[in-house]
Amino acid sequence: MPGRVARRATAVFRAAWATRTVSARIGVAFGLPLAIAVALGHPHEGAVATQGAFAAVYARDEPYRRRLRVMAGIGLALVLAVTAGTLLSSLPVAIAIGVGLVAGVGSLLGSAWDVGRPREFVLVLAFLAATQYPGGAGDVPLRAALVLGGAATVTAIAMSGALVRPRGPEERALEALWGRLADLLDAVGTPGAADARHDVLVAVEEARTVLTRAGHRRGDGDRLFGLALGAEGVLDAALGLVLRDAPPLDPAWAAAVRAIRASVRDPDAARDLQLPADAPDAVHGDRFARMMARAVAAADPALALQSTLVPFGRRRRRSARSAVRRVIHPGSLVLPTAARTGLAVAIGTAIGLSLDPNRGIWVGLTTAAVLQASNVTLTARRTMQRAGGTILGVGLAALVLALDPTAGVIVIALMVFQALMQSTISAAYGVATFFATPLALLIVDLGRPGTPAGALVGARIVDTLIGCAVGLLARRLLWPRTAETRLAAAQGAAIEAVRDVLHAALTRSEVETGHLVRRSRRGLHTALLNLRAVQQDAVGDLVFTVHDADELWATTSAVERLSFAAMGFGAPPDRPSPPRARLEELDGALDALAAIASGHRARALVAIPPMDGFPATHRALLELRDVLRAGEGEPAGA
Numbered sequence: 001m002p003g004r005v006a007r008r009a010t011a012v013f014r015a016a017w018a019t020r021t022v023s024a025r026i027g028v029a030f031g032l033p034l035a036i037a038v039a040l041g042h043p044h045e046g047a048v049a050t051q052g053a054f055a056a057v058y059a060r061d062e063p064y065r066r067r068l069r070v071m072a073g074i075g076l077a078l079v080l081a082v083t084a085g086t087l088l089s090s091l092p093v094a095i096a097i098g099v100g101l102v103a104g105v106g107s108l109l110g111s112a113w114d115v116g117r118p119r120e121f122v123l124v125l126a127f128l129a130a131t132q133y134p135g136g137a138g139d140v141p142l143r144a145a146l147v148l149g150g151a152a153t154v155t156a157i158a159m160s161g162a163l164v165r166p167r168g169p170e171e172r173a174l175e176a177l178w179g180r181l182a183d184l185l186d187a188v189g190t191p192g193a194a195d196a197r198h199d200v201l202v203a204v205e206e207a208r209t210v211l212t213r214a215g216h217r218r219g220d221g222d223r224l225f226g227l228a229l230g231a232e233g234v235l236d237a238a239l240g241l242v243l244r245d246a247p248p249l250d251p252a253w254a255a256a257v258r259a260i261r262a263s264v265r266d267p268d269a270a271r272d273l274q275l276p277a278d279a280p281d282a283v284h285g286d287r288f289a290r291m292m293a294r295a296v297a298a299a300d301p302a303l304a305l306q307s308t309l310v311p312f313g314r315r316r317r318r319s320a321r322s323a324v325r326r327v328i329h330p331g332s333l334v335l336p337t338a339a340r341t342g343l344a345v346a347i348g349t350a351i352g353l354s355l356d357p358n359r360g361i362w363v364g365l366t367t368a369a370v371l372q373a374s375n376v377t378l379t380a381r382r383t384m385q386r387a388g389g390t391i392l393g394v395g396l397a398a399l400v401l402a403l404d405p406t407a408g409v410i411v412i413a414l415m416v417f418q419a420l421m422q423s424t425i426s427a428a429y430g431v432a433t434f435f436a437t438p439l440a441l442l443i444v445d446l447g448r449p450g451t452p453a454g455a456l457v458g459a460r461i462v463d464t465l466i467g468c469a470v471g472l473l474a475r476r477l478l479w480p481r482t483a484e485t486r487l488a489a490a491q492g493a494a495i496e497a498v499r500d501v502l503h504a505a506l507t508r509s510e511v512e513t514g515h516l517v518r519r520s521r522r523g524l525h526t527a528l529l530n531l532r533a534v535q536q537d538a539v540g541d542l543v544f545t546v547h548d549a550d551e552l553w554a555t556t557s558a559v560e561r562l563s564f565a566a567m568g569f570g571a572p573p574d575r576p577s578p579p580r581a582r583l584e585e586l587d588g589a590l591d592a593l594a595a596i597a598s599g600h601r602a603r604a605l606v607a608i609p610p611m612d613g614f615p616a617t618h619r620a621l622l623e624l625r626d627v628l629r630a631g632e633g634e635p636a637g638a
Helices: 002-018 020-039 043-057 064-087 092-112 121-132 137-159 168-187 193-214 220-243 251-263 285-299 320-327 334-355 361-370 376-402 407-424 429-447 453-477 482-506 515-540 549-567 580-597 615-629
Strands: none
Touching (some): 020 043, 020 137, 043 121, 092 121, 168 220, 220 285, 220 549, 251 285, 334 361, 361 376, 361 453, 376 453, 482 515, 482 580
């Protein structure tokens, strides 16, 4: 046990250290509006402006153009939330209904517009905090201006990096991708290959998203796109090595990948980069060596290959209305999630206000926090972490308040706590909650002068436990199996993506470029990650039920093996295409398997055509067919 705790602590420290620069920037930006107000002798106004400063926690890894749009939108949303909270502050029933609407609509729109966590949580915080500050409707203009000023301040600080390194977010995403690729090469031939494979798929999807959102630019932008394309080629070849159980690779390959990672910011790091003379002695070894050579050509400034490589087109931006329509269709996971969040936060707030109108915000706020988890198991885990972190954090807040600190000391403490919370939120939610608790308590202490600190601190523990219970019950009772209902569709979508990859690879000789191959593989990456996420949530939702997780996993596991076989499928331009009839048989078989997996067709034996020269892919197809054949005559979703 001590060894396990030490390893966990080391992992949290490393994660926090890796994000120290961004976290410090957010901490300073968050505290700056408050510091200005305190310096002018208006700590209460500073606490209100801090609600707008919470915009700093959004879009931290986004390219600058999208970061500006997201933070500006969040700033305006915070102004509306504080305005509504101020207007409803004397009406307890209206507060509960209002915060439920803020939580539900915030969750829905945040998901529709791809706004990452904490999504609706900060809007709930701003609304509830505004209900607790002294004043009324006459204070709305001033509070709106303060919140807007706080949001504008942190946005300006967040955008300042564009003056120094305008492609910084894209570079960080590529560095993470090439670092994960190096880890995958280190893991080839070891039990850790499966986990490393998933991690690199996540990294390539994130890098692709960041680059697409940033848009294409000539010059250094071309080079970054070239490095992304090179990473995709190396990844596909490396997946082939893992699929065919290749032995451990020469460490020089991983070292070369790390040199390419360093060249993202410093192109000279890849100048005259030498690869091992011999390709790995395994199936796909020669292909892997070729892809590595192409990646070096994209990274080495002396070869100047990158100017011709633009793997991603400029994505057409969806309108705000179409984005919302995309998530409100009947089979969407977003709708029940938003409804659950809104109802639970409203109920939690109503319970808190019925106990004590002066402290009711903490129950609803805690409910919103624990419901950020995506399934019942994670919600239960998050509930325990939230409760433990809050109890310890209350002790830290009590210690700070017992020292009777000046407003200036509180400002510095808030900056430190915010930075520490941001650096640990991804790796250890309980640790982040430990720092978030005194953060919230100290802000309220500034915003409500004269509030007894001891009473505020003690009540926080009780309110947190109630909020945790409300959140956990809501996740268990309100639409508890939404992910499971979407699993069949995700499995079918992944099989259809496999069909597209195999068709593009087998007909590569019929087209001039490999654009269709690359595009289909990207589609499969996305479908596979979505499948894994839905699968994890579906299994997580089975806690406290009689359903067997193995029943859900069998099909997903077979689909994943087929997907990895397809991603490792070579597409040389000089390979003759198979007969058209054979291609149609393969497409038809995959269409039938996708229909069975998604529940649109009864289970039946599907004829799989032979695939000469591709034994791994053929075995994966047969395995998936046999899994889906179980219970022949019934729909797969039955």
